[in-house]
Amino acid sequence: MSDTVDRVRARLGDNANVWLVPAVILLGILYPFVEEGLQNLPLIGDFMPTTGTLVVMIAFTMMAVGLNIVVGYCGLLDLGYVAFYAVGAYTAGWLASQHFEQVTFHFGSSVDNGLVGIHVTMWVVLIVAGLLTMLAGIVIGLPTLRLRGDYLAIVTLGFGEIIPQVVRNGDSFGGFNLTNGTFGIAPIDPVGFPVLSAIGFFPENFQTSDNRERWYYMIAFLLLLFTIFCSVRLRDSRLGRAWIAIREDETAAAAMGVPLMRTKTWSYALGAFFGGIAGAYYASFKSGAFPADFYFNVSVFLLCMVILGGMGSIWGVTVGGMILAYLNFSGLSTIGSKIQDAGIDFDPTKYQFGIYGIIIVLMMLFRPAGLIPERRHKIELEEGVHDTPFYDVQTEGALTDRNPADD
Amino acid sequence: MTDLRARVLRTLRNPKLVNSIGLGLVALVGVWLVVNFIKGPQEFVNVALDGLTRGSIYGVVALGYTLVYGILQLINFAHGDVFSLSGLVASTILLSVFGLTADSSNLVVIGGIVLTLAITVPLFAVVNATIERVAYRPLRHAPRLTPLITAVGMSFIVSNISLALYGVDYESGSDLIPQGAAFSIGEINVTWKLIVALALIVPALVVLSWFVTYTRQGKAMRAVSQDTEASAMMGINVNRTISVTFFIAGSLAAVAGLVFLLEYNIRYDTGFELGLIAFTAAVLGGIGNLAGAVLGALVIGFVQSFNEGLTWHAPGGDWTRSIVFGILIAVLVFRPEGILGERTPEGA
Numbered sequence: 001m002s003d004t005v006d007r008v009r010a011r012l013g014d015n016a017n018v019w020l021v022p023a024v025i026l027l028g029i030l031y032p033f034v035e036e037g038l039q040n041l042p043l044i045g046d047f048m049p050t051t052g053t054l055v056v057m058i059a060f061t062m063m064a065v066g067l068n069i070v071v072g073y074c075g076l077l078d079l080g081y082v083a084f085y086a087v088g089a090y091t092a093g094w095l096a097s098q099h100f101e102q103v104t105f106h107f108g109s110s111v112d113n114g115l116v117g118i119h120v121t122m123w124v125v126l127i128v129a130g131l132l133t134m135l136a137g138i139v140i141g142l143p144t145l146r147l148r149g150d151y152l153a154i155v156t157l158g159f160g161e162i163i164p165q166v167v168r169n170g171d172s173f174g175g176f177n178l179t180n181g182t183f184g185i186a187p188i189d190p191v192g193f194p195v196l197s198a199i200g201f202f203p204e205n206f207q208t209s210d211n212r213e214r215w216y217y218m219i220a221f222l223l224l225l226f227t228i229f230c231s232v233r234l235r236d237s238r239l240g241r242a243w244i245a246i247r248e249d250e251t252a253a254a255a256m257g258v259p260l261m262r263t264k265t266w267s268y269a270l271g272a273f274f275g276g277i278a279g280a281y282y283a284s285f286k287s288g289a290f291p292a293d294f295y296f297n298v299s300v301f302l303l304c305m306v307i308l309g310g311m312g313s314i315w316g317v318t319v320g321g322m323i324l325a326y327l328n329f330s331g332l333s334t335i336g337s338k339i340q341d342a343g344i345d346f347d348p349t350k351y352q353f354g355i356y357g358i359i360i361v362l363m364m365l366f367r368p369a370g371l372i373p374e375r376r377h378k379i380e381l382e383e384g385v386h387d388t389p390f391y392d393v394q395t396e397g398a399l400t401d402r403n404p405a406d407d
Numbered sequence: 408m409t410d411l412r413a414r415v416l417r418t419l420r421n422p423k424l425v426n427s428i429g430l431g432l433v434a435l436v437g438v439w440l441v442v443n444f445i446k447g448p449q450e451f452v453n454v455a456l457d458g459l460t461r462g463s464i465y466g467v468v469a470l471g472y473t474l475v476y477g478i479l480q481l482i483n484f485a486h487g488d489v490f491s492l493s494g495l496v497a498s499t500i501l502l503s504v505f506g507l508t509a510d511s512s513n514l515v516v517i518g519g520i521v522l523t524l525a526i527t528v529p530l531f532a533v534v535n536a537t538i539e540r541v542a543y544r545p546l547r548h549a550p551r552l553t554p555l556i557t558a559v560g561m562s563f564i565v566s567n568i569s570l571a572l573y574g575v576d577y578e579s580g581s582d583l584i585p586q587g588a589a590f591s592i593g594e595i596n597v598t599w600k601l602i603v604a605l606a607l608i609v610p611a612l613v614v615l616s617w618f619v620t621y622t623r624q625g626k627a628m629r630a631v632s633q634d635t636e637a638s639a640m641m642g643i644n645v646n647r648t649i650s651v652t653f654f655i656a657g658s659l660a661a662v663a664g665l666v667f668l669l670e671y672n673i674r675y676d677t678g679f680e681l682g683l684i685a686f687t688a689a690v691l692g693g694i695g696n697l698a699g700a701v702l703g704a705l706v707i708g709f710v711q712s713f714n715e716g717l718t719w720h721a722p723g724g725d726w727t728r729s730i731v732f733g734i735l736i737a738v739l740v741f742r743p744e745g746i747l748g749e750r751t752p753e754g755a
Contacts, residue, residue, distance in 0.1 A: 354567025360560030
C-alpha cells in the first residue's frame with residue numbers, strides 16, 4: 001500500500017497530498033446530489049453553482065488544461081485557442097445535427113431515426129472532433145512554429161480571428177452552406193447511451209432523460225479526469241520532457257537532439273485535441289454552435305486560467321480554470337446582484353475582461369508562477385533561464401549575479 | 408519511405424520554391440488590381456484615395472508598435488487601446504468641453520482641434536509611459552513570455568477603462584469636417600477627409616523623423632534598439648530612453664485617435680481591431696523599421712479599401728479581417744523580415 005502511495009506521490013510531485021485527489025473526485029461525484037442542500041445554506045447558498053453551470057465550467061477547464069500543454073509545457077504563447085474550440089463545436093454540428101439535410105445518415109445516434117442530416121453518436125463525434133482539431137492544430141502550427149515566440153503569439157491570434165470569420169461567412173462557399181452563417185448550427189444532438197440503454201438505468205438520450213444536467217455533469221467530469229490523466233502522463237513522457245527542455249532553452253534542446261519542429265507541432269496538436277473534445281461536448285450540452293461564441297476574449301479567458309493556476313502546473317490550471325469559469329458563468333453575476341442589493345449601482349459582469357486583465361497583470365508582476373506553481377517553472381522564474389544578459393540594464397551597467405564561470 | 412519523406416521535406420524547405428509561391432501570390436493580386444483598374448479607372452483611383460486616408464491613420468498607430476518593438480522586442484498590445492481611449496477623451500474635449508458642432512465656423516474647428524491635440528498628446532504620452540513604468544519595467548528580466556502576457560492584460564485593462572468611462576456607444580466627430588470632395592479632377596474626388604488626415608499626420612511624421620534622426624535622445628533610441636547592453640556601456644540611460652520611446656508612441660496614438668475620431672467613429676473596443684491591423688502593418692513593413700511601418704500601413708490601407716470598395720471579384724468587408732491576417736501569416740511565412748527589414752541570422 002505504502003508502495004503505491006509512494007509511486008503516486010512521485011507522479012504527482014513532492015508537495016501533493018495523495019489523499020487529496022481521491023477526496024476531490026469523491027466530492028465531485030457527490031456534488032449534484034447535495035446541490036440543493038448546499039444552495040439552501042444561509043449566506044453562501046447563493047454562491048453555489050448549479051450542476052448545469054458546473055458542466056460549462058468543466059468544459060472550459062478542459063480547454064485550459066489543453067492550452068496548458070502548449071503554453072505551460074512548451075512555452076509557446078497561443079492567443080488563438082478559441083479556433084480549436086470552434087473547430088470542435090462545428091465538428092459536432094456537422095456530424096450530429098440536421099444541418100446537412102441533403103443526406104440522412106444515422107450511426108448509433110440517440111435521436112429519432114427519421115431525422116434528416118448526419119447523426120453520428122456523440123461518442124464517435126467527440127473522438128472525431130478531437131482528431132480534426134488536432135489536424136487543425138498541425139495545419140496552423142506548420143507554417144508558424146518556426147517563428148520566434150512573440151510572432152507566434154500574433155499569428156495564432158490571427159488564426160483565432162480568421163476561423164470565426166470564416167465560420168460567420170461560411171453559409172455560402174460557392175453556394176454550399178457549410179456553417180449556416182451567423183445563425184449557427186442548432187440543435188445539436190444530445191449525448192446518450194444508445195446500446196447500454198437496453199439494460200435500463202442508462203438513458204438513451206440525456207436531453208429527454210429525467211436528470212439531463214446530472215448526466216452531462218458526470219460525463220464531463222470523466223472527460224476532465226481523462227484530460228488531466230493524459231496531461232500528467234504526457235508531461236512525464238519523453239515528449240513532455242522534450243517540451244519542457246524547449247521551454248527552458250530552445251537552443252540547448254536542439255543541441256541535445258530534440259527535433260524542434262516535430263516536438264512543437266506535437267504540443268500544438270495534442271493541446272488542440274482536448275480543446276476540440278471540450279468544444280464538441282459543450283456544443284452538445286448547449287445544443288448549438290454559434291459564431292458569436294468564438295471571439296478573441298475566449299482565448300484570453302483561457303490563457304488567464306492557465307496563468308492564474310500556474311503555467312505548466314496541471315493542478316494549478318485545473319483550480320485556476322474552475323475558479324475563473326465559476327466567476328465568469330455564475331459567480332460574477334451573483335456578486336453583482338449582491339452589490340445591487342446593497343444599493344450600489346455596479347455590474348461586475350460588464351467589466352469581466354477588465355477583471356481578468358487585472359488578474360493577468362497582477363499575477364505576472366507578483367506571482368508569475370501561479371497559484372499552485374510547478375516546481376520547475378518556479379525555478380526558471382526565480383533563477384532565470386540561461387539567456388539572461390551579462391549586463392543588467394535595469395541598474396545601468398551593474399553586473400548581474402550570474403557568474404560566467406558557472407555556465 | 409524515409410527517403411521520399413526527406414525529399415518532400417527538402418523540396419518544401421527549398422527557399423526558391425517558397426519564394427516563387429510568394430511571388431506568385433503577389434502576381435495574382437497584381438493581376439486582380441490591373442483588371443479592376445481597367446474596368447473602372449475613376450472608381451479605382453477614388454478607392455485608392457480612401458485607402459490612403461485609412462493607411463495614413465494605420466501608419467501612425469503602426470509606428471507606435473514598431474518603436475516599442477524595436478527597443479524592447481515587446482508587442483505592446485495595449486497600444487491600440489491607448490489609441491481608442493485617446494480618441495474618446497478627444498471626443499469629450501472637442502464635443503463637450505469646447506462644444507463644437509457641425510455649425511461651428513472653420514476657424515473655430517481648427518482652433519479646437521489644435522487645442523485638443525495640445526491636451527491629449529501630452530496626456531497620452533504620460534499614460535503610455537506610465538503603463539511601461541508600472542507593468543513592463545519590473546518584468547524586463549523575466550522570460551520573454553511574461554511581459555507579452557502582461558501586455559495582453561494591460562490591453563484589457565485599458566479597454567475596460569474606456570468602457571467604464573464611455574460605455575458601449577460610438578463617439579464621432581465626423582460632423583466637424585466638411586463632407587464630400589474638396590476638389591475634383593475629372594471624376595476623381597479628393598475628399599476633405601483625406602486632406603484633414605494628411606494635414607494632421609504628415610507634420611507628426613516629420614517631427615518624429617526629425618526627432619529620431621537628429622536629436623540626442625533620438626540617437627540614443629536608435630542605439631538602444633540596436634544593442635541595449637552596448638549602449639548602456641556607452642553611458643546611455645536605457646530606462647529613460649525606453650520611457651521616451653513610450654512617450655512618443657503615446658503621443659502618436661493620441662494624434663491617430665483624434666484623426667480617427669474626426670473621420671470615423673470610435674468606441675472602447677475600436678482600438679483592439681485597429682491595433683491588430685496596425686501591428687500587421689508594422690510586421691509587413693519590417694518590424695522595428697519606421698519607414699517600413701508607414702509603408703506597410705499604406706499597403707494595408709489600400710488592401711482594405713480595395714477589398715471593400717472594388718466591384719470585380721472583391722471579397723468584401725465581411726472578409727477584411729481574414730485578409731489582413733492572411734497577409735500577416737503570408738508575410739511571416741514567405742518574408743519574415745518584412746518589406747524593408749533586413750534578414751537577420753536567427754530569422755524573424
